[in-house]
Amino acid sequence: QVQVVQSGAxxxxxxxxxxxxxxxxxYNFPDYGISWVRQAPGQGLEWMGxxxxxxxxxxxxxxxxxxxxxxxxxxxxxxxxxxRSLRSDDTAVYYCVREGGDSTSYYFLYWGQxxxxxxxx
Amino acid sequence: xxxxxxxxxxxxxxxxxxxxxxxRASQSISRSLNWYQQTPGKAPRLLIFAASxxxxxxxxxxxxxxxxxxxxxxxxxxxxEDFATYYCQQSYSTSKTFGQGTKVEIK
Numbered sequence: 516q517v518q519v520v521q522s523g524a525x526x527x528x529x530x531x532x533x534x535x536x537x538x539x540x541x542y543n544f545p546d547y548g549i550s551w552v553r554q555a556p557g558q559g560l561e562w563m564g565x566x567x568x569x570x571x572x573x574x575x576x577x578x579x580x581x582x583x584x585x586x587x588x589x590x591x592x593x594x595x596x597x598x599r600s601l602r603s604d605d606t607a608v609y610y611c612v613r614e615g616g617d618s619t620s621y622y623f624l625y626w627g628q629x630x631x632x633x634x635x636x
Numbered sequence: 637x638x639x640x641x642x643x644x645x646x647x648x649x650x651x652x653x654x655x656x657x658x659x660r661a662s663q664s665i666s667r668s669l670n671w672y673q674q675t676p677g678k679a680p681r682l683l684i685f686a687a688s689x690x691x692x693x694x695x696x697x698x699x700x701x702x703x704x705x706x707x708x709x710x711x712x713x714x715x716x717e718d719f720a721t722y723y724c725q726q727s728y729s730t731s732k733t734f735g736q737g738t739k740v741e742i743k
Binding site: 550552559560561562565574576577610615616619620621622623624626627628629 | 725
């Protein structure tokens, strides 16, 4: 079965960077893209970006352009999200999500358990 | 970016009620619309994709409809486990935006 397991909670100071990992198993890693979605406390879901696990192409949310980088390591079936220049409003649960679907329809099918990132001085 | 607007933001309903949530896109997204359910402390769960296709394992009381800019999620008979927050999400563009969510609470 497909599994998506993320790294643990982090506490960072403003201005620092954080890198969250997302280890997948149970499917052929290059076959599906990975998106990252975050959720600030008590708020809704915010799509951050997407990476093709096959080609490595990326698309980022406009508001995070320049601060976020998505990467993958196909040898370990792991995806990574790095966010730089952290601010207090980056405090959120960060989810890694494996896509489902095909060229006619994409959706977020397998979600990681979430990684809480707290930004505080 | 395509903006997704859900209504209402919250609603109160009783077990057994029929509930509908609407989602409007700022431009046509064909049928590239997905619905998710989230309970507190948990990751979201896919309910419906491509506007009306029920994800495997999701109860048949959930249904989706719509195309273009206007979409609806309907729960035909609300069950205790359905009290949660529901999100729509468009997959038409490369920036896959979510609606702001609709919280379904117990009346």
